[in-house]
Amino acid sequence: MSGHSKWATIKHKKGAADKARAKVFNKIARLLEVAAREGGADPSSNASLRSVMQKAKAAQMTNDAIDRAVKRGAGLAGGGNYEAITYEGYAPGGVAMLVDVLTDNRNRSGGDVRNIFSKLGGSLAEPGAVGWQFSRRGVLLVNGGDEESLMMLALEVGADDVADDGDGAWRITCDPHLVFDVRDALLAAGLEVVSAESTMVSSLTVEVTDAADARQILRIIDALEDNDDVQDVFSNFDISEALMEAVSE
Template sequence: MSGHSKWATIKHKKGATDAKRAKVFAKLIRQVEVAAREGGPDPEMNPSLRTMYQKARDSSVPLDTIEKAIKRATGGLDGVNYEQITYEGYAPGGVALLIEVLTDNRNRSGSDVRSVFTKRGGSMAEPGAVAWQFDRKGSLLVDGGADEDELMMAAIEAGAEDIVRAGEAWQVSTAPTDLHSVRTQLEEGGFKVLEGDLTMVAQNLVPIEDAGSAKKVLDLLDALEDIDDVQDVYGNFDLSDEVVAQLD
């Protein structure tokens, strides 16, 4: 099981149960604001906003909260200007990490990210040292009860690139520009899409052979995601079913 698939599934489970729900909402709203500011307030004319809007709704962010964020971003309400930054680094065991940040204070964010790497046994990397190992993709998590053959046929017809098991769900991969259309066709076909997002997928994976090492990597990812300015963290690690079972 690839690291990004496992981590996406873990994050989806946490979204419904985690005591940090308010922090999750705040991060999603920030993503909506940035997408609206850069591409305009109409989701139908702004693919990035459409993706972030749906991502927020998947996580049960109230509709009026999303609409207020769009108004702030487009001048209807006072808001904050956020800068997009990507940090790169390595977790214990040589696992490559990409950390996507939206911040109103570059110095604060850089200090927070560096502190987590230091405390959790990782290391920061120079810009470009890690990014080339990842490709931007669309990712949909579909309810795991769906029949594999039926989902495979429907996904291929909709234009998806791949389908793999991701814990208790199915992960459907698409080209970034096809995320919305594939999701729409799958939902129209009766499949339950749990969430959809643009993600970074590793070209090659680093196997993690034991639960102890896996826990160190996941603890670092968890600590990075706990930073307010951090929106997403991606890694190129691979977990065997045995390791996943031990972690569970």
């Protein structure tokens, strides 16, 4: 499990995820608007919208809220005019970060992201500086099952790999367009799918062993994710379970 994933798990256990639910809903609503505006309001013919709707339902967003956002995007109700931008940066320890933003004000968002990096010991990088090491993949976390049978099932439905994620969990990677097909096959087989998402995965991993660096990295992630315009933050760091627990206390 990546350092970012471990931190998300710890925050969820501490209840931080519940406190931020309204903010998460607002961010997903923007994604729904953009997907509907660009590809239409019918999820059966708009794969991007279908994917975001799955994300909304996984976050327990109500059907009414989803429908309202889709209607705004399709022009059936008032909505914003959002632009997608990806910023690249470095956190302490040479950790690479991608920051996906959906904004109606490029200057505001750019300034916010730059300030977060600079105030917390990181730096904004030029386009392409770190983006080359990330690629979009479908990633699923599954509890239970044995490696051999899970591998056979996953490969049969189009997955690329199954890896031990520790504590009886497995990490399955696949083409991002197949993530929900793979999820449905796993659920049909009676397996517990903890999460299924399209995400950016780095080809390089930076092992963080310094507690001060670890704290600053996590502060940068928290500050970015707390910004209304930021949709996703991707990073390439890994931190041991012991250090993660220590710096999160």
